[in-house]
Amino acid sequence: MVVQTTDVDRSDGEYRAWLKEAVRKVQADANRSADTHLLRFPLPEDWGIDLYLKDESTHPTGSLKHRLARSLFLYGLCNGWIRPGKPVIEASSGSTAVSEAYFAKLIGVPFVAVMARSTSRAKIELIEFHGGRCHLVDSPGEVYEVSARLAERTGGHYMDQFTYAERATDWRGNNNIAESIFAQLRLEPHPEPAWIVATAGTGGTSATIARYVHYLQHDTRICVADPESSCFFDGWVKSDPDATCATGSRIEGIGRPRMEPSFVPGAVDRMMKVPDAASIAAMRLLERAIDKKAGASTGTGLWSALRIVAEMKAAGQRGSVVTLICDPGDRYLDKYYADAWLAEQGIEIAPYLELMERFLDGSAPGLD
Known part of the structure; x- marks a missing residue:
């Protein structure tokens, strides 16, 4: 008995030509784009600690x-x-x-x-x-x-x-953000950072960085900074994949009302819950320190990075810490940079600004 072969061909010459051209255009965009800068945040030299910010705001569309x-x-x-x-x-x-x-x-x-x-x-x-x-x-x-x-x-x-x-990006390398950070640190005093601090919207960036670190067997630890109205911190602490929170985050771009599938808790070493006022204060501090406006999600990561720096300093440790500039501050001039908006929201940033400034000038031991 001869069994009839079944053959279904869904290929379409016009579609395949369009697909090849579309993929070429997207890849060409990456080829045209230079890597983003790794900026130094000024810390006292005698601390022996370097703090860097990976400036993702310089991409063609202005963000991470x-x-x-x-x-x-x-x-x-x-x-x-x-x-x-x-x-x-x-x-x-x-x-x-x-x-x-x-x-x-x-x-x-x-x-x-x-x-x-x-x-x-x-x-x-x-x-x-x-x-x-x-x-x-x-x-x-x-x-x-x-x-x-x-x-x-x-x-x-x-x-x-x-x-x-968390799955669309090649976490093993291929010029992802983690590979770029380590390449740019190669000639620095502490080329393997003690900590990399990320913030989570989808969780994809923290997953990519953490997987890359584990894959290449670096000793770097990964901290995720989470804003007030977000469930990632509670879900991570309680190992609860169904964690939720009732309100949305005031820090645009990060924080979620539910545990997202792309957030990979097991890849992360530490999490910090950051008050919104601290996020915005750190964002304002960044402008004073390096004359660069950034969004409040950058402030969330910077606050956590500075806390880690304070812990390292107190323990007599030397090394480097890296966090991210996620997007530019000119998108938020009527929001995080507007004192009227802060007053309307009941957000008081002055105590956090003063604490960070006192820490940086040596008159306060830390940020607790």
Whole structure:
């Protein structure tokens, strides 16, 4: 008996040509982009401790999320999920959507960002500048379901950064952020940092850095700094994958109301809960120290990094600590840099600013 061979060929010459060109365009963007700078934060020389900030605000779309968006687009294209003429839809508080709108425009597909109404106007304008459309919802918790519904209704692709961020990036290297940090530290006094401090929105950055450190057997420890209204800290401490919190984070770009699939607790050595006032104070301190405005998520990481520096100093340890400049401060002039907004929110940053300044001039032993 002869069994009839079944052969289904779904290849399409026109689609494959489009796919090859789309992948080439995304890869070419990386090839055109120089690496981001590693800046030194001024500490007293006699401490023997160096503090660096990886300045991700210099990417073409102005934030750490440019790396993530590039990886997500390559992942979606190579999986056959992103198709010509069909929209890419993302649940995002802003910076990821800005970067994804850029890449969507680059390859010629529509882009829709689903985000909370509280997102800064500057970010919404940036998304629209890159050709994206913003779909606003009342609660940050709605973004997931609304994004999935929009994708189903339009035949588009829900990018879902909160699920795929930790797997879309090659954590073994391939010029990821961790490999870049270690390469740039190679000629520094302490080339293997004692700590790298990251903040978590999806959790993808902390997972990439931690996996790279473990893979190459470095002694570097990974700390994740979490803002007030976020569940990552509690979920990590209690080993609770179902942890949630009732309100959304006031620190845009980081903190989540639920434990996201891309947050990998087991890869992380330590977590810190950071008051919003400390985050914003540290952001303001950064401008005074190196004349650079950054967002409050950068302040969250800087506050935690300075606390680690204080612990190392008290223990007589020498070494280096690295944290990240996540995005530029000009997106938040009417928010974190506006004293009227701080007063409206009941946020008092003066005590934290004074404490950090006293620590840095040697008149306070630490930040506790």
